[in-house]
Amino acid sequence: MPVSPTAPAVSLLSIAITFGSKVGGYTAVQNIDLKVSPGEFIAIVGPTGCGKSTLLNASAGLLKPSDGKVEIFGAPLHGLNSRAGYLFQQDALMPWKTALQNVAVALEPQGVSRKEAEAKARNWLQRVGLAAFIDRYPHMLSGGQRKRVALAQMLIRDPEILLMDEPFGPLDAQTRQIMGNLLLELWAANRKAVLFVTHDLEEAIALADRVVVMSAGPAASIIGEFPVTLPRPRDIAEVRLEPAFHHIHKEIWASLRTEVQKAYAQGEGASP
Amino acid sequence: MNRLKLILLQVAVGLGFLLLWHVLTAYPILAPTRQTQFFFSTPLDVLARVWKEFASGEIWRHLWITLLETILAFTFGAGGGILFGFLFARRELLAAVFDPYIKAANALPRVVLAPIFALWFGLGIWSKVALGFTLVFFIVFFNVYQGVREVSPVVLANAKMLGMNERQLLRHVYWPAALTWMFSSLHTSVGFALVGAVVGEYLGSSAGLGYKIHEAESVFDVTGVFAGMVILSIFVILIDMVVTLIERRLLVWRPAPSTNGQG
Numbered sequence: 001m002p003v004s005p006t007a008p009a010v011s012l013l014s015i016a017i018t019f020g021s022k023v024g025g026y027t028a029v030q031n032i033d034l035k036v037s038p039g040e041f042i043a044i045v046g047p048t049g050c051g052k053s054t055l056l057n058a059s060a061g062l063l064k065p066s067d068g069k070v071e072i073f074g075a076p077l078h079g080l081n082s083r084a085g086y087l088f089q090q091d092a093l094m095p096w097k098t099a100l101q102n103v104a105v106a107l108e109p110q111g112v113s114r115k116e117a118e119a120k121a122r123n124w125l126q127r128v129g130l131a132a133f134i135d136r137y138p139h140m141l142s143g144g145q146r147k148r149v150a151l152a153q154m155l156i157r158d159p160e161i162l163l164m165d166e167p168f169g170p171l172d173a174q175t176r177q178i179m180g181n182l183l184l185e186l187w188a189a190n191r192k193a194v195l196f197v198t199h200d201l202e203e204a205i206a207l208a209d210r211v212v213v214m215s216a217g218p219a220a221s222i223i224g225e226f227p228v229t230l231p232r233p234r235d236i237a238e239v240r241l242e243p244a245f246h247h248i249h250k251e252i253w254a255s256l257r258t259e260v261q262k263a264y265a266q267g268e269g270a271s272p
Numbered sequence: 273m274n275r276l277k278l279i280l281l282q283v284a285v286g287l288g289f290l291l292l293w294h295v296l297t298a299y300p301i302l303a304p305t306r307q308t309q310f311f312f313s314t315p316l317d318v319l320a321r322v323w324k325e326f327a328s329g330e331i332w333r334h335l336w337i338t339l340l341e342t343i344l345a346f347t348f349g350a351g352g353g354i355l356f357g358f359l360f361a362r363r364e365l366l367a368a369v370f371d372p373y374i375k376a377a378n379a380l381p382r383v384v385l386a387p388i389f390a391l392w393f394g395l396g397i398w399s400k401v402a403l404g405f406t407l408v409f410f411i412v413f414f415n416v417y418q419g420v421r422e423v424s425p426v427v428l429a430n431a432k433m434l435g436m437n438e439r440q441l442l443r444h445v446y447w448p449a450a451l452t453w454m455f456s457s458l459h460t461s462v463g464f465a466l467v468g469a470v471v472g473e474y475l476g477s478s479a480g481l482g483y484k485i486h487e488a489e490s491v492f493d494v495t496g497v498f499a500g501m502v503i504l505s506i507f508v509i510l511i512d513m514v515v516t517l518i519e520r521r522l523l524v525w526r527p528a529p530s531t532n533g534q535g
Contacts, residue, residue: 062433093427106434139527
């Protein structure tokens with residue numbers, strides 16, 4: 001129920017998140033103001049430990065900000081964000097369900113009949129290229145295949161907001177590119193607001209309409225926003241070769257580099 | 273080839289043991305045969321007795337009683353363990369309050385309860401079921417408790433983001449996670465159910481395998497004791513095979529244990 005049709009899909013209004021006690025606790029992020037328009041693809045980059053995932057969790061309603069407001073399509077967020085889908089970095093599939101069951105179960109909370117849910121799940125697994133693997137359990141699938149199942153599980157509910165927390169982080173370089181292209185293809189067919197967290201600047205530029213750069217934690221904040229005007233449809237591998245890509249990369253890296261160095265100096269980024 | 277060799281070696285060990293037993297009891301090597309046979313019987317006598325027990329049909333009634341006690345003890349123990357495991361895992365306060373009492377109850381050697389149960393429930397099957405219950409309950413309880421508490425937070429968060437309510441979470445996340453842990457202890461808990469039944473019968477009853485062994489022992493019938501033990505072993509192996517089959521069916525989603533060492 002959008003309060004206003006032009007309201008941003010996600011608005012983070014002067015958010016601060018502190019873990020532990022409010023005084024003397026660890027402040028992960030503060031002074032965060034970010035708006036994601038419907039249909040806009042935003043990538044958040046920042047050094048390790050800057051609280052990028054914390055922002056996603058706040059947008060998902062998994063974490064209540066200590067200060068500030070989260071609004072979803074103009075309405076304040078209470079509890080979990082039912083209009084968002086979340087793609088986790090770690091394996092989040094139910095290991096006791098097959099690929100088909102994992103995707104189909106996502107429709108159960110909406111009251112879809114089992115038969116219909118399975119038909120839709122079959123269709124989605126086909127779209128992510130897993131038609132031959134629908135009866136496999138997660139442990140029988142490769143890391144990339146599991147991510148495809150997770151992607152189908154998220155998208156089958158047709159959420160209006162997609163939250164992704166370094167979803168392709170654990171994958172190898174080639175698989176990441178293939179998954180990135182798959183994501184862009186699916187997103188282009190049905191544009192949703194996307195908040196995509198990554199530590200890979202190249203991935204961020206190749207995917208997003210806008211790249212948001214965060215400072216090193218603790219008390220991280222947004223230090224820059226850069227529009228990416230590269231034409232769509234893009235191919236993740238080829239877009240990197242364009243001169244415009246290099247130009248944007250150079251510009252963003254100039255502001256990101258000092259923060260990465262700060263993070264390393266604190267020892268935050270020392271461990272992989 | 274390797275597998276065949278292994279089986280041959282395994283059979284050889286068994287035969288070697290039986291042969292040694294036979295030679296030492298059939299010939300006066302360590303002591304006069306009458307003496308050794310009184311204490312150790314002979315493998316042929318034992319096998320003949322086992323055969324007779326089955327052939328006469330006498331043993332079936334006892335096997336059935338023991339099986340029934342085992343199944344009842346397992347069913348009630350597992351049911352109670354699942355129920356309370358769930359409850360305690362989802363209600364922190366309850367778990368914290370009852371923690372020392374559960375630890376104390378679990379620390380108690382259950383055999384000492386057998387006379388009490390015999391007093392309360394009589395010498396029929398229910399005192400044995402009660403003894404088996406106290407053994408099975410705690411194994412299943414601790415496993416389910418652990419299983420529910422240690423559900424992967426990511427899987428849980430994901431299920432919540434899919435919009436699942438408490439009932440759906442229970443059905444799709446907590447329940448399967450708890451069952452996994454229960455089934456990983458299935459062999460142990462079924463084994464304990466049987467231990468409870470047999471020990472209970474041994475301490476006082478009028479039927480069952482434990483009773484048969486006790487009866488033979490009380491008249492110094494060593495052949496009967498050994499025959500009872502052989503039947504008990506066969507019984508346990510069969511039950512274990514059934515458990516393995518059930519486990520394979522129910523835990524089909526679990527990664528296979530790493531490859532065996534037989535090449």
